[in-house]
Amino acid sequence: MVRASRGAVTPGMWRREAGTVVRPAAPLPESAAGAILAGSRIVPGPTEWSPHSHSLHELVWVRGGTLTSRVGDRVLTVVEGHGLWMPAGMVHGGRATAGAEFSDAFFVPERTPFVFTEPMAIAMTPLLESLLTHLASARLDAEARARAESVVFDVIRPSERQFALQLPxxxxxxxxxxxxxxxxxxxxxxxxxxxxxxxxxxxxxxxxxxxxxxxxxxxxxxxxxxxxxxxxxxxxxxxxxxxxxxxxxxxxxxxxxxxxxxxxxxxxFDAAAEPSRDVRNSVSRDQNS
Structure with a gap:
């Protein structure tokens, strides 16, 4: 019989699983080549990020797992196919499940022509995810980067599925x-x-x-x-x-x-994974063409 893991209690979050790696927030680059900085990494085990904030807006999403964030008196959970938008300056902690592929994109506030003032789930459509993956490349010249960023600004949308738990x-x-x-x-x-x-x-x-x-x-x-x-x-x-x-x-x-x-x-989970499968298939076709 499987029981919930018994580890340290994290206020306002789930009990921390045994083996959870607690990390500080990664430092942001001092300067940006454009309006959006994107990247990705694999989370080898359950990972938790201590409460922190950023000077930039943040969009995070995962494949093959879930991401849970505590923001004030709310707990927000996103699954594959959805991202979490975190406005600049908002204190938050986070947790990703083991084996998740964790990706993030930071948006320079003064170069971002829209405003999401509250944390919210974002629909990670195949187009949006492909664009952000494209922007993670260091080989893009300024014009190509600007074109891709303008399309991101046009297509980014809140998800129809906002899954937040209000704490009393x-x-x-x-x-x-x-x-x-x-x-x-x-x-x-x-x-x-x-x-x-x-x-x-x-x-x-x-x-x-x-x-x-x-x-x-x-x-x-x-x-x-x-x-x-x-x-x-x-x-x-x-x-x-x-x-x-x-x-x-x-x-x-x-x-x-x-x-x-x-x-x-x-x-x-079938519906949540479908957009990411489309992205992976598209990337595979591009690599084999």
Whole structure:
């Protein structure tokens, strides 16, 4: 039987898995050849980036894994086919699952002709990903770089799937949130928590609604799906993920996952991976032509 890893607790994030590498933010180049700086690297094991901020806007995306970021009182998760936009100056921490191919692009604010002022998921279409991969080349001359950047500015769009978990930030119920972040399988009921915290279940219900817009049960379900995305991306079977998250049977987990995302786990990841498969096939064709 597989259980969630027991490591150090990271406030507002998941319990840190054994073997997680904690890294500081990589330093940015002192000067940019253009408006966009792009690159990629493989994350060999579970990797976490300490809270930090950048002087540039950042767009990060992964293949073969998930990326989770804590920004203030929100936890955002993106899977393959989606990127995460982080505005300049915003403090955030991040975590990528083992084996993920991690890519990022930094946008010089004064040269970027659009403004996304909040962290958000970006649709990593085949065209956008190909353009950013192209811009990672150091061999581009100034004119070619400017042409590619102008197309990026035209095609970059927020994703239709914005997957963010609002943390309560309410001292009356923060203990519930931190406990469930540590162990999403915790199955204590509203009444159980009311007795433990010595407040009424009605107070807990109102606090969750006011802070997150969700009921306690809905919030826990959303949290479990965030964790499920990480586990499924690491290759765990649906039955194992269901057990780790405290569901009595896989069918119950699938129903909950569909309630939050609109699709089954298999359909979710098939749809997410399709744009990246298109990019890889396109790159392969270009290399063989």
């Amino acid at each position: 930030g309410d001292p009356r119920i923060d203990a519930i949130a931190e406990t469930l972040l540590d162990d999403p399988s915790d199955g204590r009921s509203l009444e159980d928590w009311a007795r433990r915290l010595e407040i009424s279940d009605r107070t807990i219900t109102r606090a969750f609604r006011q802070a997150t817009g969700l009921s306690f049960a809905q919030w826990r379900q959303m949290l479990r799906v965030h964790r499920a995305l990480m586990l499924l991306a690491e290759g765990f079977e649906v039955a194992t993920v269901s057990e780790v998250l405290g569901y009595a049977q896989p069918s119950s987990f699938i129903v909950a996952f569909r309630r939050v995302t609109g699709v089954t786990p298999g359909a979710f």
